[in-house]
Amino acid sequence: MSRLTELFGIDVPIVLGPFGGLSSVPLAAAVSDGGGLGSFGLYGYTADRIHDTIRQLREATDRPLAVNLWWPRGDEVEPADVDLTPVLDAMAPLFAAAGVALPEVPATFLPSLTDQVDAVFAARPDVLSVVFGVPDAATVARAREHGIRLVGTATSVAEAVALDTAGVDAVVATGMEAGGHRVSFLRDPATSLVGTFALVPQVVDAVSVPVIAAGGIADRRGVAAAFALGAAGVQVGTAFLGTRQSAASAAHRVALAAASDTDTVLTRAMSGRLARGIPNQAVREIEAAGAIAPFPAQNWLTGVFRAAAAVAGEGELLSLWAGQAAGLARFDDAGAVLAELRAGLPADRD
Numbered sequence: 001m002s003r004l005t006e007l008f009g010i011d012v013p014i015v016l017g018p019f020g021g022l023s024s025v026p027l028a029a030a031v032s033d034g035g036g037l038g039s040f041g042l043y044g045y046t047a048d049r050i051h052d053t054i055r056q057l058r059e060a061t062d063r064p065l066a067v068n069l070w071w072p073r074g075d076e077v078e079p080a081d082v083d084l085t086p087v088l089d090a091m092a093p094l095f096a097a098a099g100v101a102l103p104e105v106p107a108t109f110l111p112s113l114t115d116q117v118d119a120v121f122a123a124r125p126d127v128l129s130v131v132f133g134v135p136d137a138a139t140v141a142r143a144r145e146h147g148i149r150l151v152g153t154a155t156s157v158a159e160a161v162a163l164d165t166a167g168v169d170a171v172v173a174t175g176m177e178a179g180g181h182r183v184s185f186l187r188d189p190a191t192s193l194v195g196t197f198a199l200v201p202q203v204v205d206a207v208s209v210p211v212i213a214a215g216g217i218a219d220r221r222g223v224a225a226a227f228a229l230g231a232a233g234v235q236v237g238t239a240f241l242g243t244r245q246s247a248a249s250a251a252h253r254v255a256l257a258a259a260s261d262t263d264t265v266l267t268r269a270m271s272g273r274l275a276r277g278i279p280n281q282a283v284r285e286i287e288a289a290g291a292i293a294p295f296p297a298q299n300w301l302t303g304v305f306r307a308a309a310a311v312a313g314e315g316e317l318l319s320l321w322a323g324q325a326a327g328l329a330r331f332d333d334a335g336a337v338l339a340e341l342r343a344g345l346p347a348d349r350d
Contacts, residue, residue: 003210004233007149007169008127009064011035014223014341015172015212017237018068018129019180019246020044022321025053027245029060030334035342037127039066046111047119054123064126066151069116071133073185077294079105087301090291094282098305098317109296121146129153129172131183140167151212155184155192157202162186164207172235173203175215179238179264179323181275189274190266197229204230218328223344236341238323245334251315255280259326270306270319272298278326281316282306 004013014036016028020043028038040057042050050067057065088102095102120128121142128143129151135143143150152163153172160171174183175196182189196215204211210232217226218239226234241248242256255278265279269286272295277283282302285291292298302319309317331337 002232004170004212007210008037010037012342012345013212013233014338014345015039015066015233015235016240017178017180017214017235018066019237019241019321020068020070021319022241022247022252024245024247025056025060027240027243027247027334028057028065030245031240031338032061032063032065034335034338035063036338037064037066039068039127039129041068042116042120043068043070044110045116047115050116050119051123054120054125057125066127066129067120067125068129068131069113069120071130071135071185072113073132075294076110077297079107079109079297082293082297084293084297084301087291087293087298090289091286091301091305094285094302094317095305097281098308098312098314100305100308103301103304106300109300117142121148124148127151131181133185134162134166135168137166153183154203155182155189156186156194156199157206159184159186159192160203160207160211164209168209170210170212170232171203171207172212172214173200173231174235175199175213176276177216177324178214179241179276179326180321181271181273182266193266197225200226200229200231216323216325217341218323218325219330219340220342220344222325222328223341224346227344227346234341236337238326239329239331239337239341240334241321242326242329242332243334243337244332249310249313249315249318251313252318252320253332255315255320256322256326256329259322261324261327264322264324264326268292268298270299270302271295275319275321276323278320278322280318280320282318
């Protein structure tokens, strides 16, 4: 048994990447039922929705599960802080293409983190992972009191050390190859683009807790490499995102299946924060117009036309998050992905 399997009570040290907005109960349950750690991203969820989601997860599987929250980085804006009129005007063609009217600015962009954390602890998942920051001492203490394992996410050695010092139980070392948001919090993400191969061994040397490697891992070879670098486990996103159990749209899955190593970019266009995905009409037009509001205003704005585009199956208006290893994602079933990853685990994981 490895440090990670013992820590989480799982059979194999394979963790599903938590997708903010693209998580699904069937996918999380499939990974947990297969012996790994299923994860579910709770970005933007209200307390009631968190309660309901964790209830659904518990009904879907009796194996350990993780949920994920976005920690505040300190640069978030409220509706009163920013004039969105210029950005709305520049994005008008995208709203029109999606068949929706320009939206009215809401009273708030995101639910209260305090309410979210309270809801998570009340629902008691097995693991809580966080991105974009370091959990405060009160959260660490509550997690221990409730018997919930706490995982932090780092894009640099300094971030990993900060998380270890704070008392998390494990650290995800996520390289620049990973799809989705670059979750840096000590420096600008653009200056924290360390590759997985360089990041993981340095984090392993710097922290006392188990390290989970993430970024560019999509098959047995990536798993074997992560363990050779000293990782105690792996976190995999894109390979699972392309499966039929994920909440990704059909258009998103088609884009993933067609992607090669050079077909992703880092962009702030869709959310206001740097993220890796497949460029499309929305990314190109937003970047060309310079129509990028601060986070989370930008994410809320694009979310309006993205929701309509998802229903219509219009991939050119979606956030097509994907990692650089998308070309290695070959399976459309979560069980097949898990079996492929398991084949790369070392025989002795102690």
